[in-house]
Amino acid sequence: MMAAVAAEWLKLRSLRSNLGLLALSALPVLLxxxxxxxxxxxxxxxxxxxxLRFxxxxxxxxxxxxxxYFLMAAAGTLSITSEHATGMIGTSLVAVPRRQVFLFxxxxxxxxxxxVIGQLLxxxxxxxxxxxxxxxxxxxLIDGRTLGLSLADPGVTAELLVAGAAMPLAAMTGLGLGAAIRSAAGTLVTLIVLxxxxxxxxxALPSPxxxxxxxxxxxxxxAQIASGDGVLAPPVAGALLLAHxxxxxxxxxxxxAARGRGVRPLLAGGLPAALLAGTAVVAPGAAASSALSWRPCGESLECASVQVPVDWSKQDGRTVTIQVARLPATGAHRVMGTVLAVPGGPGGDGVEDLRDKGGAFATLRQRFHVVSLAPRNTTDLGVIPFDCLATGPWITLPADRAAYDRVGARNRKYAEECRAADPEYFDHLDSASVARDxxxxxxALGEPRLSLVATSYGGVVATTYARLFPDRVRALYIDGSIDHQADQETRLRHRTAAVxxxxxxFVEWCKTATxxxxxxxxxxxxxxxxxxAADRSPVPVRGSDTAYSGFDFKVAAxxxxxxxxxxxxxxxxxxxxRxxxxxxxxxxxxxxxxVEQVTKSLKVPSFRGQNVTQCADGxxxxxxxxxxRLKxxxxxxxxxxxxxELWHRLGCVGWPTPVGNPPAPMPADRLPPILGAGTWTDHGDVATAAARVPGSATIRYEGPGHALYLSGNxxxxxxxxxxxxxxRLPPAGAACEPLQP
Incomplete structure (x- = not known):
């Protein structure tokens, strides 16, 4: 056998066609x-x-x-077909009578x-x-990849090494086909087709x-072997590569062997080939097994429901139904998991977000299912009357302790009106309860971990989830969120600076804008x-008995x-x-x-539907x-x-229920780095919230707005x-600029 190998090495070195193929190896580089x-x-x-669309x-x-790969396969082909073309095959088989030894x-x-050549290539x-x-x-780019990759990027070296290691496999494929077909032209045509x-x-076929x-x-x-995120799992891709x-x-x-009347190579080689190719057919998928019964509920949308305890400390007690919606993955790749979108508000409906703004997730759905929910604190869920949660008292800015107490008494009265509809439910509308939901x-989805996309106040829910279940968080993206852990003074400084x-x-714009x-x-x-002037003498609203103080103007504006x-x-x-x-x-x-168009009230009310969660969150x-002191x-x-900036907090003065989700630190050492995104007016809050976990990053959008992902930025x-x-996180200081009109 060793003598035969040495002889083949000599043939390979002396074959003129290989010099031509070596020269042609520059073609892939030029391409x-x-x-x-x-x-x-x-x-x-x-x-x-x-x-972004490249x-x-x-x-x-x-x-x-x-x-x-074609050039390497051609080298393998010519190493056997050249002997048929020159008639040297007869001499070779005389020197090496065992035909399979001659081939191998x-x-x-x-x-x-x-x-060696392949790795260099x-x-x-x-x-x-x-x-x-x-x-x-x-x-x-929009799909999260970059236009190119350097050797410093994770997985690049491995992908290049695997691609180079496949070159001998291409050559052996060409060798085998050449031995079977015996014609160089016929084998090369076959390789071109393959x-x-x-x-x-x-x-050219439609996706997927x-x-x-x-x-x-x-x-x-x-690439599928090296990256692990292709259509095929790495073991399956590896088996198929070897099967060639x-x-x-x-x-x-x-x-x-047939020409020499032998059949054992068929048994020796056919069985491994069949087993390797069969791996792709029988290999199980990586998708999680869901216990939810999904049903169509709109264009591309699927809906289901989950039963959860009203009081999570009494899991055998009364339950409530949480509606869930899913935009299923659409790509050809294996599904990487589930992204759960946490709606804002508090009181927002994630099911409606997916229905109305699901297009923002179109690219992400190439790799993920996108799921959201109508949380238990959704204002129009129906357990507590919507008319109650969607209204509330007008808030005034207290001038002294007596006025502060009057604000508290008024808040308590309005809150008790809503609470009377369902005291147990009202008392468990905090973000920790939503996080447990x-x-x-x-x-129910069968997912070991979630990737969370949290919008606005949904960031409080998401960071609460990260605090309660850190090992179940794969990734956490917060968009326009507040920092639940920030002290009142820090929060006030951020918000006042932003406004x-x-x-x-606005003032600068007015100077030049006609x-x-x-x-x-x-x-x-x-x-x-x-x-x-309004603080001295409130300004009336024409046609009503309502008048605006300076504080009212600030809240409305x-x-x-x-x-x-x-x-x-x-x-x-x-x-x-105007x-x-x-x-x-x-x-x-x-x-x-x-204000009336938005709230059905001539002044901005303190919404009980928001307060019921914000107050319970401390x-x-x-x-x-x-x-x-803060005033x-x-x-x-x-x-x-x-x-x-005191308006929201004033709505919680005198609130009748205890704090169910007080601010508390997240276990940063057990969480992945967070990615945040914020505009001119909410970047500060988002950045401090993300920085609670070392290594996190925040994107600054150099413009106004809120909820950038769902807005389609x-x-x-x-x-x-x-x-x-x-x-992969963006570098420190990453920013996005508004499009020029």
Whole structure:
């Protein structure tokens, strides 16, 4: 056998066709560089969100890899067919009478040469591609991948090594087919069909069928082995990759043995080939087993329900039904798990979020199921009358202890009206109870861990879940959330700074915008003058007996100040300016009309549906002394909106139920790093919440708004998808810019 191997090594070195193939090995490198050049040219011509929609070049092997595999397979083919073409086969079989020994003696030398050349090729292809792409490689795309990958990126070296290690397998496939067909031309045509024609046909088929069929092709198997996130599991992809040369060599051995009247190679090689190929058929999927009975409930949406205890400390007691919705995964890849979207509010409905804004998850659904819920504190759930939860008392800013106590008495009266409908249920609407409901959903889904996407107040629920069930959190993305653990002073500083900065932007806009009703005047002075005058003598709402104090104006105006609407017109700022102008003339209807459209009340009420959760989560003043201290601090920090940030907390004064979910630290050492995202007005809160876990990061959106992912902000979605899919965080200081109009 050793003599036969040595002879084959000599033949391989002397075969002229191999020199030609060696020269052609530069072709895959040039192809990779050329494709990268065309992609870069197109990339450089795009702006804004269009830059996010490119396909990733990945490791840069792309089109060059199947060409490289073909060249290696051709080398294997020519090592046997050249002997048939020259008639040397007869001499070789005289020297090595055992035909299967003759065939398999070619493998060691062929494998060694193609392994070395193959590894050099894949690294050259990678380097050539990345040299062309340059710094653009790190640009994050909408699917969470980057335009290119460097050797420093996780998994890249492994993918290149596996791709190079597959080169000898391609060569052995060519060797086996060449032995079976005996014609160089016929074998090369067969290889062209296997390595080029069939993959192109598969790509032309509709998704997900096309990508699934393509995943079985030789060229796509190495990446699935290395990355583990392909259509096929790594063991299955590995078995299929080995099945190619085993099946080809079996066919070649059978052909040679048949001509020599032997049959044992068929038994020796056919059985392993069948077993390896069969692995792909019988391998179990990785999808979790769900106990939920899903039913269609809208376009692409599926619904189910989960029974949970009203009081989680009494799990054998009364239960309540939680509605759950799912946008099922749509991609050809194996499902990586479930992303659970936690709605904001408190009182928001995640089922309706998926129904109305589910398009934001379109790319993420290539890899995940997306699930949400209508939490137990959803205001229109029906257990407690919606009309009760959706209204509440008007809040005034107390001037002294007696006024503070009157606010508390009024709050208590209104809260007791709602509580009377169902005291047990009312007392368990805190975020910890919602978090435990989410864990019940996780268990029903059969998922060991969840990836959480939390919007606005949903961040309190999500961080509470992380505190209660840290080992069941795979990833945690918080968007526009508050920091539940922050002390009152920190929270006040963040919020007052945000609203003051936004008000300053409004004033600057008014100086140059003719659409501003205060253009040509000092808008800041006009606002402060209105507030001061209203505190002395409230401004009436025409046609009613309601009048606005300065505090009422601040509470009513804050939403328009914080969220001006689309640039460059900023319609909400235009409305704010008109309302100031009208109120300065003695009519507060501009503010009251807007408030009434949203709340059915002429002034902003303290919503009991929100308070029932916020108060139970401990977001309240400890006592009158803390209220006075924070009120004084706000007056120093916020010359234009002092008192506005106290409004929510004032709604909890006198609240009749105990705190069920007091702020408490998360076990940071047991949690993955958090990704946050925030706008001009909520970035500070989000950043401090995320920083509770070391190694976390927060994206800053350099513009107004709230709830960036559900709003469809493509830049933020790209970063979030990268984190949720690959657990990769953006660098410190990552920012997203608004699109230019």
């Amino acid at each position: 990779c560089a050329g494709i990268a050049y065309m992609v870069v040219r197109g990339f450089d011509r795009q702006t804004g969100d269009d830059l 396909e990733s070049l990945g490791t840069g092997l792309g089109t060059g890899l199947p060409v490289a 003696a070619k493998i060691p030398a062929l494998a060694a040469v193609t392994l 894949v690294f050259c292809m990678h380097v050539a591609t990345m040299a062309v792409v340059g710094e653009r490689a790190g640009h994050v 390595m080029f024609v069939l993959p192109i046909v598969a790509q 069928m096309g990508p699934r069929i393509a995943s079985y092709m030789f060229e796509n198997l190495p 040369p085993v099946a080809a060599l079996t066919a070649g051995a059978v052909a040679i 989410i864990d019940a959903i996780r268990a 003051e900065q936004q008000f300053a932007r 659409a501003c009703a205060l253009n040509g005047r000092d808008a800041g002075a006009a606002w402060r003058g209105l507030v001061a 804050a939403p328009d100040v914080i969220s001006p609407g689309p640039a460059p017109d900023f319609p909400n700022w235009q409305r704010f300016a 309302s100031i102008d009208r109120a300065t003339a003695g009519d507060a209807s501009g503010f009251a009309d807007l 977001l309240m003043f400890a006592d009158y002394g803390e209220f006075r 004084a601090l706000g007056e120093r920090l916020s010359p234009n909106f002092a008192g506005n 493509q830049c933020v979605i790209a970063h979030a998808n990268r984190y949720l899919t690959y657990l």
